[in-house]
Amino acid sequence: MQASLRRGVGFAMLSTGILFTATVAAAQVPAVQQPSSEAEISVGLSGGVPMGRWTEGLLYDGISPQPWLKSAANWFPGTEDVQPNEMRITFMGSAPMIRPGQMNTSIYVELGNGDNFVFDIGEGSPANYVAARVALNQLKRVFITHLHVDHFGGLPYVWMFGTWAGGWHEPLRVYGPSGRTPEYGTETMVEGMKMMTGWHRDAFSVFPVGKGWDIETHQFDFRDNGGTVYEENGVKVIHWQRSHAKDGASAYRLDWNGLCFVWTGDGRPSELDAKYAKGCDVYVTELQTEIVEINSGVQGVPPFLARYTIDTHHTPGYASGYVANQVQPRLFMTTHMNFDPFMNEETVAEVREHWKGPYHFGAPDGIVVNVTKEQIWVREGILPEYPNSRAPQFDFTNGQLVVPHPPTSREEIQEPFVREQQIDPAEYYPPGYYPELLEDWPVDGDLVVPLEALPENLRESMGAAWRLKLHNMEVLEGQGSE
Ligand SMILES: [Zn+2]
Ligand SMILES: [Zn+2]
Secondary structure (H helix, E strand, O other), X not given: OHHHHHHHHHHHHOOOHHHHHHHHHHHHOOOOOOOOOHHHHXXXXXXXXXXXXXXXXXXXXXXXXXXXXXXXXXXXXXOOOOOOOOXXXXXXXXOOOOEOOEOOEEEEEEEOOOOEEEEOOOOOHHHHHHHOOOOHHHOOEXXXXXXXXXXXXXXXXXXXXXXXXXXXXXXXXXXEEOOOOHHHOHHHHHHHHHHHOHHHHHHHOOOOOOOOOOOEXXXXXXXXXXXXXXXXXXXXXXXXXXEOOOOOOEEEEEEEOOEEEEEOOOOEOOHHHHHHHOOOOEEEXXXXXXXXXXXXXXXXXXXXXXXXXXXXXXXXXXHHHHHHHHHOOOEEEEEOOOOOHHHHHHHHHHHHOOOOOOEEEOOOOOEEEEEOOOOEEXXXXXXXXXXXXOOOOOOOOOXXXXXXXXXXXXXXXXXXXXXXXXXXXXXXXXXXXXXXXXOOOOOOOOEEEXXXXXXXXXHHHHOHHHHHHHHHHHHHHHHHOO
């Protein structure tokens, strides 16, 4: 098309104005043809597609793309708003063995009411949140299934840098199980993390932090099966125990607006999973494929180490499908698994031994699931390798941006003799260039900026999630009053 247009223009340049118009018109407008008959059109558009698509393939019973998706093929972060009645699930980490495409374990659940929930925050997974255009100060509720590092290693980073990046007005809330004894509970882990990050927190206290350091731990008794760990704004999360070699490992089920999500975390297949996950829309468990010896050939690990690890800690592929068949979800997913060509088909075969319904991998990282009452769709998310962070997100209900005053200053936490060794900037800045250095926090007390005084780009970028929440809540409330 482009080539023929160029030819047309080239010809026209040697010709009269009339010829120019005629040549371009001929290249652009196809001739109108006689329409095919209704029967032919019907065969052309839907021939071979059975009425009732549910019989088409094993994977597509109730699985189809929602009409608002910008692309049914891939998810491009930042291009689609979560709809008022939607639950969107993104796999931000998907394997215990850390590698660039599988950053340990983390599942991000966003709801149409504007709330979001982080289930596990494995090492490295914050990078995927950034790539998915989630501002770190949007992550305020983290549910940890158990205290293996591949499930919470990213927590210090989210706490430290989420606070720096605007996490000033609401403490980070961490939900997690008790251990059999207090030293093995989530509260103790958080106390230990406070100690571990002591230097970092004091160093970052030269910045606005507000309530950022006031981390809240919500520890529940791991034995209290079916107990409620969270209930707010129409969202309920319950938990139950998992057999994962050591007491404390737990599973979660989230219910909101007639939609349900389960993440079992790690553990041996259990009767309790079938009981508490029963009928859930999206049931996610972990999976280990039964190819221990081949895997040892690939990874160079003695087979008994894998066999022993699975048999004391994990859910074999066969067992995952066995439990899924009891749960009967609309979509069954597995994660916390290697995503590799040499094992993927085997993994599916093992799951299929017992589970014949819709099944997809929650791996590799970036798999996104759109869930509504009518449809579920699974896509690969396109996560850039070098993303820039999303702007910090603020609640502008009060009509202002409040930047809290930093609790400390460089003078308070650094000896003068260290600063004195700094090279005079006049020596490295080129002649004629000398920026106005900001070496002291420039404001006394909190900086309070009315929205109308904010530059438009900041008002728009930092208030985007807040505006979407307002819009969706309006729609949801409208539905409620009907
Ligand atoms: Zn794990
Ligand atoms: Zn584990």
